[in-house]
Amino acid sequence: MKTPLKGRSLKGSLPGLLLLILIWILIALYQREIQDKPFPYPWEAVQSIFITPAAHTALLIHAGVSLLRWIGGYGIALIAGISWGIAIWRFPLFQRLTEPLVSTIQLIPGMAWIPITLILFGLGNGSTIFMIAMTSLPPVVVNTFTGMQQLDPGLLKIPPMLELTEKQRLTRIIIPGALPSIIGGLRIGAGNGFRVLISAEMVVGSSLGLGYSMFQSRWTLDYASAFGALLLIIVIGLIFEQLIFLPLEHRILEKRGL
Amino acid sequence: MLTFQNISHEYPSGAETITALDGINLRVNRGEFLTILGPSGSGKSTLIHIAGGFIRPSRGEVRLHDVPVEKPGRDRAMVFQDANLFPWMSVRENLRLVLENEPVSEERKQEKIVEVLDLVGLKDFDSSLPHQLSGGMKQKVSIARALLMDSPLLLMDEPFSNLDERTRDRLNRDLLEIWKLRGQTILFVTHSIEEALRLGTRTLLLSKRPGKIVQGWDTRDLGEDISAPPFLEIYREIHSTMELCCPPSYKFEMR
Numbered sequence: 001m002k003t004p005l006k007g008r009s010l011k012g013s014l015p016g017l018l019l020l021i022l023i024w025i026l027i028a029l030y031q032r033e034i035q036d037k038p039f040p041y042p043w044e045a046v047q048s049i050f051i052t053p054a055a056h057t058a059l060l061i062h063a064g065v066s067l068l069r070w071i072g073g074y075g076i077a078l079i080a081g082i083s084w085g086i087a088i089w090r091f092p093l094f095q096r097l098t099e100p101l102v103s104t105i106q107l108i109p110g111m112a113w114i115p116i117t118l119i120l121f122g123l124g125n126g127s128t129i130f131m132i133a134m135t136s137l138p139p140v141v142v143n144t145f146t147g148m149q150q151l152d153p154g155l156l157k158i159p160p161m162l163e164l165t166e167k168q169r170l171t172r173i174i175i176p177g178a179l180p181s182i183i184g185g186l187r188i189g190a191g192n193g194f195r196v197l198i199s200a201e202m203v204v205g206s207s208l209g210l211g212y213s214m215f216q217s218r219w220t221l222d223y224a225s226a227f228g229a230l231l232l233i234i235v236i237g238l239i240f241e242q243l244i245f246l247p248l249e250h251r252i253l254e255k256r257g258l
Numbered sequence: 259m260l261t262f263q264n265i266s267h268e269y270p271s272g273a274e275t276i277t278a279l280d281g282i283n284l285r286v287n288r289g290e291f292l293t294i295l296g297p298s299g300s301g302k303s304t305l306i307h308i309a310g311g312f313i314r315p316s317r318g319e320v321r322l323h324d325v326p327v328e329k330p331g332r333d334r335a336m337v338f339q340d341a342n343l344f345p346w347m348s349v350r351e352n353l354r355l356v357l358e359n360e361p362v363s364e365e366r367k368q369e370k371i372v373e374v375l376d377l378v379g380l381k382d383f384d385s386s387l388p389h390q391l392s393g394g395m396k397q398k399v400s401i402a403r404a405l406l407m408d409s410p411l412l413l414m415d416e417p418f419s420n421l422d423e424r425t426r427d428r429l430n431r432d433l434l435e436i437w438k439l440r441g442q443t444i445l446f447v448t449h450s451i452e453e454a455l456r457l458g459t460r461t462l463l464l465s466k467r468p469g470k471i472v473q474g475w476d477t478r479d480l481g482e483d484i485s486a487p488p489f490l491e492i493y494r495e496i497h498s499t500m501e502l503c504c505p506p507s508y509k510f511e512m513r
């Protein structure tokens with residue numbers, strides 16, 4: 001059975017989170033006390049978020065940079081993806097020309113963009129933003145298009161009967177009608193982009209970003225801060241999923257009685 | 259005012275074609291309530307969608323006021339079998355869309371919406387969303403939308419066939435009131451003899467595949483009492499004609 005949206009709220013996932021923390025503590029206990037390995041406790045990870053050793057960049061700054069990169073790449077994917085989806089729906093020739101391109105982009109694993117992006121943008125922001133955009137884009141395009149295509153044909157009889165203009169038809173009927181599907185695509189795209197962001201930063205991050213900072217712990221042996229970074233990644237992900245996308249989806253579906 | 263000239267229509271079906279309509283000639287007169295009666299698959303929807311401009315006929319021409327019908331338009335308001343309301347818009351917003359490009363003030367538009375909601379008896383539901391309404395109420399909104407178009411011709415494709423009998427009877431009565439009040443010309447398609455007789459001033463029978471006009475009846479002034487002798491008489495006559503023209507495979511409702 002599908003979990004109803006309401007059941008997936010923040011409060012609902014609290015017991016699961018507590019269990020996770022408990023498991024973490026147990027593993028750390030075992031690793032530290034018996035295996036003698038420097039496995040950080042949760043509180044050490046949390047502490048590392050707020051207290052930074054001298055000469056290191058604070059985790060929150062890394063997080064801020066990651067977030068800005070993500071917003072940049074995702075913003076591009078959002079605008080380009082929705083426009084692309086609309087264009088595919090509207091112009092059959094454009095569909096024939098560019099649909100294979102979308103499927104191809106969709107097939108490329110995020111990290112496989114690295115050679116291309118390194119040539120195009122070198123290390124740093126440009127590369128990460130490009131990789132986020134490329135991995136967020138396909139679901140946005142596909143969901144925008146299919147959402148528009150799957151509109152109830154009965155509804156499509158109304159605009160010509162009312163002699164609405166092409167613009168009115170698009171903005172008042174087609175796009176709102178496809179909205180649930182578009183939001184779904186945006187949610188998948190956001191997840192794709194966020195995941196590739198962290199891995200991309202490990203390679204092309206150039207001294208900033210959560211991914212970069214995690215990867216650095218290989219040399220600094222500051223495992224607490226690597227776990228702190230991981231915590232921040234999870235928190236950012238949860239905020240987007242739980243506080244932005246789920247309520248938005250819920251509102252849109254509820255209005256339609258779904 | 260509306261004429262069908264030698265209308266035929268075929269649908270492709272694999273390698274073959276299905277002839278849905280064959281040589282329909284018909285004139286709908288101004289102010290009349292014409293019901294078209296036919297069994298399932300006789301091409302009623304095809305015929306009325308052609309009048310609405312939603313389907314281009316394979317042959318022949320439909321003219322409204324002597325102008326060929328080529329696409330849907332505001333001069334032909336259509337009510338479909340499904341209400342086809344936009345689920346994300348409230349009742350008021352659905353109706354407001356009709357007036358989107360009207361060159362009148364916003365206050366006037368809102369007045370018109372209230373008037374038409376009053377007419378169909380949904381004054382208190384203007385802010386409801388479609389999914390909060392019953393089937394009958396949705397269909398009323400759909401009728402309100404058609405009325406708001408202020409077109410001289412109303413096309414209705416079995417608008418009440420998805421509703422329960424009592425709701426349908428009530429909406430039949432409401433529709434008659436509205437027709438008397440507004441004086442629009444109505445072309446109404448149904449598979450129910452009773453509904454055709456109750457509503458129409460004239461009833462035409464369409465045969466099954468290919469759809470052809472079999473016969474027409476003057477059905478004015480039959481009254482509402484379906485057990486009254488004139489009503490029963492014509493009911494029986496149409497019923498037996500239907501049995502002859504388009505036998506089995508479809509059971510007609512008996513009373």
Ligand SMILES: Nc1ncnc2c1ncn2[C@@H]1O[C@H](COP(=O)(O)OP(=O)(O)OP(=O)(O)O)[C@@H](O)[C@H]1O
Nearest residue numbers: 269270276278297298299300301302303304305449
């Ligand atoms: N899009 C289509 N493609 C192929 N055949 C179709 C299509 N639409 C209708 N037909 C066929 O054309 C014939 C007439 O269909 P139509 O829907 O006009 O009948 P109807 O009288 O409205 O039936 P009902 O009472 O079931 O609504 C039927 O045999 C149907 O199978």
Ligand SMILES: [Mg+2]
Nearest residue numbers: 302303304416
């Ligand atoms: Mg039909």
